[in-house]
Amino acid sequence: MRIPLSWLSDYLELSDPVEELAGRLTRAGLEVAAIEEIGADWQGISVGQIVKIEKHPQADRLLVAQVDCGSGQLKLSVTGAPNIKMGQAGQKVAVAWPGARLCSGHAEGSPTFTVKPARLRGVASEVVLCSEKELGLSEDHSGILLLDPEAPVGTPLSELLGDTVLELELTPNLSRCLSLIGVAREVAALQGTRLEVSEPSYRAEGEPIAGRVGVQIAAEELCARYSALLIENIQDGPSPAWMQRRLRLAGMRPISAIVDITNYVMLEWGQPLHAFDYDRLRERAGGKAPKITVRRARSAESITTLDGVRRDLDQEMLIIADERGPIAIAGVMGGQETEVSEQTRTVLLESANFNNINNRRTVARLKLPSEAALRFTRGIPAELTERAARRAAELMSHYAQGRVSNGMVDVYPHRQPRRQIELAPRQVERLLGLSLDAERIGEVLGALDFDCEPQGESLRVTVPWHRLDVEIPADLIEEIARMIGYQHLPASLISEPPPSWRPEGALDLELEEQVRDILVSCGLTEVINYSLSNPEVEARLYPEGQAPDEGQYIRLANPLSSERGFLRRNLLAQLLQTVAANRRHRSRVLLFEIGRVYLPDQQDPDSLPAEPRRLALALSGARRAPSWNQKSEELDFFDLKGIITELLSRLGLEDTSFVPLSAWPFHPRRGAELRSGQQPVGRLGELHPEVAQRFGLKERTLLGELDLEALLAQSRRQPRGYRPSPRFPAIEQDLAIVLPEKIPAAQVSELIRQAGGPLLAEVHLFDVYQGEQVPEGQRSLAYSLRYRAPDRTLTDAEVQKIHARIGQALTRELGAVVRGSEEVAS
């Protein structure tokens, strides 16, 4: 909402400098987004009067205007403006002298230029006659600006048209401030001054309205009131200059007196009005008095609105209709057929109150936002219709020679209730932490037109008709706080002790953050992708035809783009895209993401979906950061497994295993399922080359996705007790075996442990070898085994016995050949 201060001053005296006023309004909730100074840069621009207009001797489309610039100075200006004609004279215009700065009329973005004396086709052009666009008043460059005929010649333009405009950004509750008077009420209360709004004064000289128009409200729940006036004998033409100026400052385009007056009253009071051409209504009624009905549209009804578009209506839409059909969409847009025009002589002025929720729906369906709809959707008091109609009648009788009919049609089935609220000072104190007595409360609220009557300890507060937003005591308390100013309220930390500690939540938070820290220290960088994705991208992770179908996704009804029309079911697809994007400028990319996936319940698809947290990891490129003194190999499966193993160990997950997995999106022989006990909690592996290609990844990529909920739930909840360092030395013995390559290493080490029993303290695999001296299809595994007893030093004989037993077990169970051993004491 744009508030020209010169207009606001009609209703009260402004006591503060503009910056202070703006700060005050902002603190009171009427956010001043900008303060616009109109005319501050109009140096060297003044009022002139055209004395004579002649044809340019050399150019058909140019005119030469002689302009009286005051103090007897006559200047020539060559112009092509279409809104002045040869032979005319007397217009008041804005004259820019050499040195003045103007906005360029033709260029985009309004760059400025400096006026210089020029010769146009041989004729001297000493001054420029300005358009609105050149003055920065609007985008209009269709002709020069014609000023108020009363404007004194020679006056600086800034004195005539200069102004300060506050640009208010209003929250939806401030519908009352979508009007000059509404804002004036706030300013008056904040300044502690009185509002001066004069009653409309005009003589209702016309014929009585009774019998000349019928109004019936058939949908009372959607139309609380419908007031109408007839104004006859109208001479529509341009509205007065002051009104045009105000409309422009407020951001509206002047059109004609009738339209401008309806807009002016809407800006002034916040009540949208609609003017019908009464004679057209009469014609439609076959020369009889038109009968107007406010009703819901019928199916298959349509209307051509005044923008020339035919619009189909539905049965929820409220319309204004006569006996022949719709003449306006209530509170949205009028019909073309009954629109006012230059020929209009009699206006039927509608000032009505429509249901804001229904209006909001219609505006959204028809995509027809407007200044009027903005006000209707936010809600308008029904009390307003009559005042606004009378104000419009006053202006039409003054500025369009209208003769206002005697009386008014005013159908008002649902009177706006007079709202009363009980408010006790202790309620104020309970919410604000500030003690105020009833008298002070009454004073503060009184400034905003609330009527406060003492009722024992409390106050009975009557809400003024123009405050639809105040319903409960808390609303009144907000008014008190706004008026006192939030900066004047006390501040303190909470005195109540905090609620009891909830260890589960705290631990969950701590563990999730710990996962991040562990992965960062393993060299991985965290990314956060969009939750919105699409099944096509995710289908790249699956063999042809095996991806989840769209029905298994949560799908947006109104996506911004087709790429982001669904909620993701996994983190991997976008993580791979992130890897690919970064590989273009990075030789190594190690990433992780912690985020939710969204899994609708297939049994009950309309219930809220599960949103489990997942952890995804992806590695690609060189194992080490590039450096002058180290060569680096490519990251492989065991890098990823090593990181995940470290993570599991740090989280204290004890019974985990990696089981071979042959499934997309992994390499069929390089994938693993992670299990905690018997429960699968994740998958990892080298990316299948087919999938890699689909994501444009040329290099080997390792990928894993873990069920973070399960990991955190199974993470060690209690700290593990301290274990003292061993007191007795260990004996270390190596064990090298050759066995079929198909036997998994995990099975071998498991068997070693089993056979070794409690005295085998550690099993460490230090070499895996295939090649010379190892038969085809076999491999050599070398372990270093440490034996130790908690209570004594082991003897060589004891160790030899166990070591031999392990060798025998490997041979017996797995067909391994033991290659010899070497003893090292430590």
Added chain:
Amino acid sequence: MKQDSSELQAQVEALRTDARRELPQLKGLEACEGFRVRYLGRKGMITRLFELMKSLPPEARPAAGKLLNRAKRELEQALGERQQQIRLSSQAQQLEAEALDVTLPGRPVALGHLHLMSQTLREIYRIFARLGFQMERTREVESDEYNFQLLNIPPGHPARDMWSTFYTTRPGLLLRTHTSPGQIRVMRRYAPQPVRAILPGKCYRYEQVDATHEMQFYQVEGLAVGREITMAHLKGVLIEFVRQLFGQERRVELRASYFPFTEPSLEVAMDCIACGGRGCRICSGTGWLEILGSGMVHPVVLQNGGYDPDLFSGFAFGIGPERVAMLKYHIEDIRLFYSNDLRFTEQFG
């Protein structure tokens, strides 16, 4: 053969002179060993002189013994010094040969980086933990009921225009436009116990993405409900938060605002951290930066959460951590957060 002591003395003297001449000539530890064998070894010259001493008259022997012992000690000491000298100088040579260009870059330790959002959220968690607020997780796909209706925003309410919503094809389900539905969930989880919680998480809005708008962003909702919670506490907590996060010298301004689920509602602004309140591009010339919305929980919302508004009151607030981070690190494009270009990501955490 009888020796007299003066001859022995002369021989010791000669031996001393020879040794003193030879010692500085010794070039390496091997030469030193040769020297030791020759002079001090079991068949060395000192030993030989001791043998000669046996032929002296007994009364002359003690003096001669003393003389020889002193000479031996002297030689041993001088040899030791020479050996040490040689060791040091050869070590010095070796060290010189091992010279490194210490201006070459160090071997990189490739730690990863925390996302700026995680880093910012942690900072927010820490501050509120000190103020007694615990973290609660709440869901992202919500029902219209929780996202709007229970928050005092019935269908068709004009305030719905404040949030551009992503709806799903499943009736009644939408992506939460703010973390506020979490207020209801948390209240219902704990009512009638008091609550002091922060609820972080992703939110979504149907908005064309540009430098200042994202369709996905984070919010941190705060909620305190108790029997004696007033606006003074809201002010105290939020001013403390702003100052802990942006500096103790920050000036804080509270402005009336509007949210359907709080009454009274207010916006918290602080003096611009870039210009200190003089007015600049960051604060659009106003000198102030709005950083969070807040208010006293609306009685209807308290009731929907399971609290009797006559006995309980509360405050709530919502923080945009992207905005917090953008202000702190002078980031001018919100799209950088979720485009995951490592050239951005790796500058943080």
